[in-house]
Every structure is written in C-alpha cells, then in structure tokens.
Amino acid sequence: MYDNDPSANIAIPELPKSLEGLADIALNLWWTWNPKGQNIFHLLNPYLWKESGHNPIEMLKKIPQQELDDACKDEHFMREFHYVHTLFLKYMQDKTIYSEEEPLPIAYFCAEFGLHHSVPIYSGGLGFLAGDILKESSDLGLPMVGIGFMYPQGYVRQIIGSDGWQNGTNETINQDIAPIERVLDESGNQLIIQVPFIDPTVYVSIWKINVGRVKLYLLDTDISQNDPWDREISSHLYTPDMNQRLRQQIVLGIGGYRVLEVLGIEYSILHLNEGHPAFALFERVRAYIKDEKISLDEAIERVRKSSIFTTHTPLAAATDVYSFDMMSSSFKDYWENLGMDKEHFMNFGMNPDAPSDGFNMTVFGLKMCQNRNAVSQKHSQVTQEIWKNVFKDENETNVPITYVTNGVHLPTWLGDELFELLDQTLGENWMQMQDLPQIWEQVEKIDNKTLWDIHYMYKVRMVNFIRERVRRKWADEGIDPLVAMAEGVMLDPDVLTIGFARRMTAYKRPDLILHDLDRLEGIINNFSKPVQIIFAGKAHPSDNVGKKILQHIFQTAQNPRFRGRIAFVEDYSEEVAKYLVRGVDVWLNNPQIPMEACGTSGMKAAINGTLHFSVLDGWWPEGYNGTNGWVIGSDVSDDSEDAKSLYSVLEQKIVPLYYDIGASGIRDNWVSLMRTSMKSVGPYFSARRMMKEYLKKFYLPISKTIQKEE
Ligand SMILES: *Cc1c(COP(=O)(O)O)cnc(C)c1O
Numbered sequence: 001m002y003d004n005d006p007s008a009n010i011a012i013p014e015l016p017k018s019l020e021g022l023a024d025i026a027l028n029l030w031w032t033w034n035p036k037g038q039n040i041f042h043l044l045n046p047y048l049w050k051e052s053g054h055n056p057i058e059m060l061k062k063i064p065q066q067e068l069d070d071a072c073k074d075e076h077f078m079r080e081f082h083y084v085h086t087l088f089l090k091y092m093q094d095k096t097i098y099s100e101e102e103p104l105p106i107a108y109f110c111a112e113f114g115l116h117h118s119v120p121i122y123s124g125g126l127g128f129l130a131g132d133i134l135k136e137s138s139d140l141g142l143p144m145v146g147i148g149f150m151y152p153q154g155y156v157r158q159i160i161g162s163d164g165w166q167n168g169t170n171e172t173i174n175q176d177i178a179p180i181e182r183v184l185d186e187s188g189n190q191l192i193i194q195v196p197f198i199d200p201t202v203y204v205s206i207w208k209i210n211v212g213r214v215k216l217y218l219l220d221t222d223i224s225q226n227d228p229w230d231r232e233i234s235s236h237l238y239t240p241d242m243n244q245r246l247r248q249q250i251v252l253g254i255g256g257y258r259v260l261e262v263l264g265i266e267y268s269i270l271h272l273n274e275g276h277p278a279f280a281l282f283e284r285v286r287a288y289i290k291d292e293k294i295s296l297d298e299a300i301e302r303v304r305k306s307s308i309f310t311t312h313t314p315l316a317a318a319t320d321v322y323s324f325d326m327m328s329s330s331f332k333d334y335w336e337n338l339g340m341d342k343e344h345f346m347n348f349g350m351n352p353d354a355p356s357d358g359f360n361m362t363v364f365g366l367k368m369c370q371n372r373n374a375v376s377q378k379h380s381q382v383t384q385e386i387w388k389n390v391f392k393d394e395n396e397t398n399v400p401i402t403y404v405t406n407g408v409h410l411p412t413w414l415g416d417e418l419f420e421l422l423d424q425t426l427g428e429n430w431m432q433m434q435d436l437p438q439i440w441e442q443v444e445k446i447d448n449k450t451l452w453d454i455h456y457m458y459k460v461r462m463v464n465f466i467r468e469r470v471r472r473k474w475a476d477e478g479i480d481p482l483v484a485m486a487e488g489v490m491l492d493p494d495v496l497t498i499g500f501a502r503r504m505t506a507y508k509r510p511d512l513i514l515h516d517l518d519r520l521e522g523i524i525n526n527f528s529k530p531v532q533i534i535f536a537g538k539a540h541p542s543d544n545v546g547k548k549i550l551q552h553i554f555q556t557a558q559n560p561r562f563r564g565r566i567a568f569v570e571d572y573s574e575e576v577a578k579y580l581v582r583g584v585d586v587w588l589n590n591p592q593i594p595m596e597a598c599g600t601s602g603m604k605a606a607i608n609g610t611l612h613f614s615v616l617d618g619w620w621p622e623g624y625n626g627t628n629g630w631v632i633g634s635d636v637s638d639d640s641e642d643a644k645s646l647y648s649v650l651e652q653k654i655v656p657l658y659y660d661i662g663a664s665g666i667r668d669n670w671v672s673l674m675r676t677s678m679k680s681v682g683p684y685f686s687a688r689r690m691m692k693e694y695l696k697k698f699y700l701p702i703s704k705t706i707q708k709e710e
Contacts, residue, residue, distance in 0.1 A: 104268035109277035120155030138212030164554030253279025275361030407690035462583025490564025499584030515643030
C-alpha cells in the first residue's frame with residue numbers, strides 16, 4: 001500500500017500540462033544528488049533558483065505563470081526537461097542493482113535525517129549518516145522505509161556576536177516550501193494517529209518525503225488535537241528536559257511503529273539507528289503477541305532475531321537513561337499489556353554496571369536486538385569494552401557487537417565537476433562498481449594539472465562564498481571590521497588552507513591548534529609559505545564549555561597578529577560543509593581518543609581530494625595506509641603532546657609539500673597525494689560499501705532465517 005498512499009502537497013501550484021512532470025522531480029529529493037535534475041531548475045530561471053536557496057518548491061511557487069508558459073514553447077528547455085524526466089522515471093523503475101538476492105523489507109528508524117537544507121530536521125553527523133543510508137538504499141533499490149520526526153523548530157541557526165559568543169535562533173520549518181507532503185486519510189484530511197499507551201493521549205500527524213525510491217515518514221505532534229505542552233514534543237531535537245525527552249522517544253518508537261501498521265507498510269526487519277527510537281522494540285513485541293497469538297517469550301525471540309541495533313556512542317555516560325520512576329509512570333499499563341511484570345520490563349534496560357541509574361536505552365537496544373553493530377572497527381572495540389557486562393550471563397566468549405564502518409553517499413558529497421571528471425576517467429558505469437578498488441585505481445590516469453585546476457576552482461568558490469556571506473552581513477548589520485576579518489573576508493585561495501568543521505564541543509578539541517599561539521603564528525605568517533585555517537561548527541545550545549571554546553577561536557581570529565588568516569564561518573550546515581570539504585587543502589580532525597565513534601566529514605573531504613590530517617580515532621585507523629594523509633599524536637591523547645605533533649607535521653611535512661611547486665608550475669607531489677587519498681578512501685568509505693555490508697551481515701541472513709521459519 002505504501003507505494004500509493006494518498007498524499008497531498010499543498011505547495012506546488014498548478015503547472016502547465018506539458019510541465020506536470022516537473023512536480024514529480026520537485027517532490028523527490030532525487031534531484032539533490034543528480035546534477036541533471038538541478039540543471040532543469042537552473043535552466044528555468046537561474047536567478048530564482050539561486051534566490052530560493054536551491055529549493056524547487058519555493059521556486060515553482062514564485063515563478064510567474066508567463067515564464068512557465070514560455071518554457072513550454074522553448075525547444076531547448078523542453079528537450080532537456082523530457083530527458084531529465086525520463087532519467088528520473090527510469091531511476092524509479094529500474095531493477096535493483098544488487099539483484100541476486102533480495103532481503104525482506106526494512107524499516108529504518110532514526111531521530112534525525114540530514115537530507116537537504118530545505119528539510120531542516122537534523123542536527124549533525126547522526127542525521128547525515130541516516131540521510132546517506134536512505135539515499136544509498138534508494139540507489140541500490142533496497143526495500144527500505146524510513147521513520148523519523150518532523151521538528152517544526154528543529155534547526156538552530158547559529159549567530160555569533162561580535163564578542164564571539166554563540167547565540168542561536170530556532171528556525172521554523174516552512175511547511176509551505178519544504179519538499180514534504182501530507183499523508184491523507186480516506187476523507188482527504190491529514191492522517192492523524194493516536195500514540196498508544198501514552199497518558200494523556202498524544203496524537204501525531206504524518207508527513208512524507210520521497211528520497212528517490214525510499215519513503216521517509218515523519219511524525220509531527222504540533223497539531224491542535226494535542227495539549228499545548230504536548231504539541232511541543234516534536235518541536236526540538238534532543239531536548240534536555242528528560243521528561244519531555246522520554247515522551248519524545250515514546251512517540252518516535254511506539255508512535256513510529258503505529259504509523260507502519262496504520263499505513264499497512266509491510267516490513268520484516270527493524271533497524272534502529274541509535275537508542276532514541278528503541279521503544280519500537282516493545283511495540284513490536286506487543287504487536288506479535290496480539291496479531292500472531294504467540295507467547296511473550298516467542299515474541300521477544302522473534303523481535304530479537306529480526307531487529308538490528310546500531311550504536312554510535314563511545315561513552316556510557318552519553319546514552320539516555322530514564323529513572324525507574326519516570327518509566328513507571330509512562331509504562332505501567334504497558335508492561336501489563338505485554339504480560340510482563342515490572343522487574344522483567346525494567347530488566348531490559350538495566351545496565352549491570354549501574355543498575356540503580358534507571359532504564360538505559362542503549363542497554364535496551366543491545367539486549368532486545370540480536371544483531372548489533374558499532375560504526376567503525378575502533379568503535380567496536382570501545383563498545384565491547386563499555387558494554388561487556390551486559391553480555392556476561394550469555395556465555396558469550398566475545399562481546400557480540402560487530403561493526404559496519406560508516407560511509408558517505410558519493411553522489412551527494414562529490415563535487416559535480418569532479419564527478420564528471422570521474423565519469424570520463426573511470427568509465428561510464430563506474431558508479432555501479434564504486435566500491436571496487438580496481439575502479440578507483442584509474443584515478444591515476446587523471447593528470448596533475450586537470451586535478452589541481454578543479455581543486456583550485458573549488459577553493460576559489462569556497463573563498464567567494466565565505467566572503468559573500470560576510471559582505472551580506474556587513475551590508476545588513478554594519479559589522480565591525482575585525483568581525484569581518486574573523487569571518488573570513490581576508491582569505492586567499494593561494495594560501496595552504498586547513499579546514500576544521502565539526503561540533504564545537506570539548507572532546508573534539510577545536511582549539512587544539514591554538515595551543516601554542518607563538519608557534520602557530522610562525523606557521524601561519526611564514527613569509528613565503530603562509531597557512532590559513534577555516535573553522536566552522538555549532539555548539540549545542542546548552543553546552544557552555546563548547547561556546548567558550550568557540551569564543552576563544554573567534555577572538556583569536558579577530559586578533560590582528562594573525563592577519564585574517566584564521567576565520568570562523570558562521571552557521572555550519574550541509575551547504576557550508578560542501579564548500580569546505582571540497583575547497584580546503586587539509587581536513588583537520590583531533591578529538592580526544594576514543595571519543596570519535598567514526599566521523600564522516602573527513603571521508604567527504606578525502607573523496608574530493610582534500611587530504612586528511614587526523615588522530616588515529618574513528619574511521620582513520622582503517623582509512624590511513626601510511627601514504628594517504630597524516631597522523632597526529634599517538635594512541636593516547638595528551639593535549640600538549642598532540643599539539644606539538646600537529647605543529648611538527650605541519651612544519652615538516654604538510655607546508656613544505658604544499659609549497660613544493662615544480663618547474664611546470666604545478667604541485668606535482670601534492671596532487672599525487674590527492675589521487676592516493678581519493679582512490680584509497682573512495683571505494684571503501686562509500687555508502688555503497690556500507691550498505692552492502694549491512695546487507696551481508698544483517699539484512700540477508702535475517703531474511704533467510706525469517707523465510708525458513710515461515
Ligand atoms: C558530514 C557532516 C557532519 C558529520 O561529520 P563529522 O565528521 O562526524 O563531524 C556534521 N555536519 C555536517 C553539516 C556534515 O555535512
């Protein structure tokens with residue numbers, strides 16, 4: 001049924017008959033990773049396309065009717081349009097690529113999805129991973145459906161004051177111009193469902209986003225049927241109020257499960273990305289008991305066998321834990337309904353290392369899912385150590401948490417021009433074989449000048465983008481010159497550029513490079529070999545330590561001694577990330593080991609030829625091969641030692657290599673390293689490799705088990 005659930009988009013105005021297909025493209029995020037799809041809107045009206053922030057729905061709302069009529073008569077435009085529409089329809093109907101074996105349908109739950117800036121329902125890495133997973137599942141033709149939350153005020157826009165202090169405003173999602181559709185009931189109203197067992201009753205309305213062939217359903221509590229305080233349940237991501245957070249997670253897990261049932265969405269495998277939606281597991285047990293008339297134990301066994309839990313936290317303290325009191329007041333009817341007593345119920349979330357703390361969502365996920373994974377090899381070791389006592393009664397010799405290292409969706413994160421160059425170099429069908437190292441070997445065929453020219457173009461674009469933002473701020477608000485300098489107005493595309501863009505929080509050590517300002521000044525202001533650093537990233541609104549670190553960086557950037565060569569770009573987003581991962585020369589990553597579960601921004605950089613410079617944490621122990629980037633420090637973090645290591649590698653290796661310009665005027669050795677980086681990171685850290693691994697490790701074996709039992 002879910003292929004043709006009745007839905008309505010309120011935003012797209014009526015289009016001329018011959019352009020109706022434009023709505024198909026506008027209402028499917030497919031265009032976000034297909035340059036040809038973007039080109040149609042660009043052709044239609046380049047100015048409106050830019051002004052709309054590359055949002056086709058906003059653009060179609062604003063474009064004068066006359067222009068649409070003219071476009072219908074424009075032969076060139078219509079040819080291009082038919083071509084793209086055909087491509088789109090073909091994509092939607094194509095047979096699956098992996099084809100040989102088909103897994104059973106998968107429901108993928110996550111608290112956030114990072115897909116595109118017109119749908120601001122994400123805060124960071126977890127969301128972009130989930131977004132890339134949906135996109136890649138669509139490309140592969142996996143039978144997947146996503147479940148998430150509509151956060152009407154989900155997105156925090158970062159505004160930095162002249163004193164460097166971060167102020168945030170919550171951006172309200174504009175439902176009129178977002179590529180979202182209402183899911184309708186039989187009478188044509190927006191479908192509203194009741195979340196079972198939450199007292200007082202909470203209702204959610206349902207939205208849908210098309211991500212290629214995958215559908216993502218979003219739950220929204222901001223409707224008039226709810227009490228005012230319940231309307232707020234889905235208003236913000238990760239609210240710090242634990243009571244509200246519990247209600248949020250009940251709505252996501254149990255309500256999300258209900259959505260699947262009400263829409264008649266068939267699925268067999270439940271994949272939970274992080275602990276937030278884990279209550280879906282209880283609801284699944286309840287549904288099995290009720291619908292299949294099996295015993296509690298049998299139902300639990302079935303849920304365990306067919307559910308997957310992916311953990312992302314490297315710290316026990318970073319998981320959600322709800323007091324038993326809070327849990328009791330929400331779930332006392334619920335466990336009775338399941339035929340459990342309180343002890344049995346609570347036991348699922350009891351952490352043996354801290355049994356009195358309450359109900360731990362990660363422990364719950366680990367216990368209720370027999371299929372468990374961390375997100376990098378290193379992270380699996382850390383995870384096994386943290387949670388070993390959860391499994392001590394199970395006679396397991398090894399802690400049963402495997403890993404599937406994250407990857408990035410190549411068509412989303414590779415620059416268009418670079419993508420085209422790869423099309424020409426690796427052969428037309430390279431995308432079908434993007435996870436094969438042999439395919440990427442052919443990157444060696446790209447000559448130095450061609451690759452450098454593309455990189456340099458990205459660098460210029462990035463610098464222009466940053467300067468343009470500062471110019472606008474200058475024009476709108478009349479900012480102080482030192483603030484303009486700190487925001488990057490003095491950046492120079494010819495200077496070796498280091499990028500550091502990630503959440504501003506203590507464990508990521510964003511200010512490690514500022515550890516010894518005198519030594520740093522020597523590096524930055526080297527007369528013939530200067531260096532510049534671009535920072536970006538948001539602090540969590542309640543993380544004052546993170547905000548202080550950000551302020552320290554911003555104030556350092558305002559210090560004239562660094563001559564405008566340190567910049568802080570405001571409001572890090574997917575758009576800013578795309579400019580930075582392509583445009584800087586070196587991507588810096590120096591968290592405290594072992595706090596980075598995986599990290600994906602460095603992968604986005606490396607596939608674009610930006611060289612990775614990182615501590616050996618997250619994905620880098622798997623990614624680093626001795627010749628495709630650089631390492632900072634040792635296995636154990638120490639701020640002072642790590643800073644020294646960082647400066648030494650910069651002074652002795654990175655700076656000399658960058659400024660080693662051959663007789664041809666080209667940086668031959670640098671570009672050679674860019675190729676090494678691209679071809680070593682591209683195949684393995686692609687979302688394609690990641691999804692194939694999920695298939696092989698989980699989706700297919702689970703499907704076989706289920707089919708055998710049926
Ligand atoms: C990729 C990405 C992230 C996650 O990157 P990390 O390496 O985990 O920090 C966060 N924010 C944006 C905007 C991204 O594009």
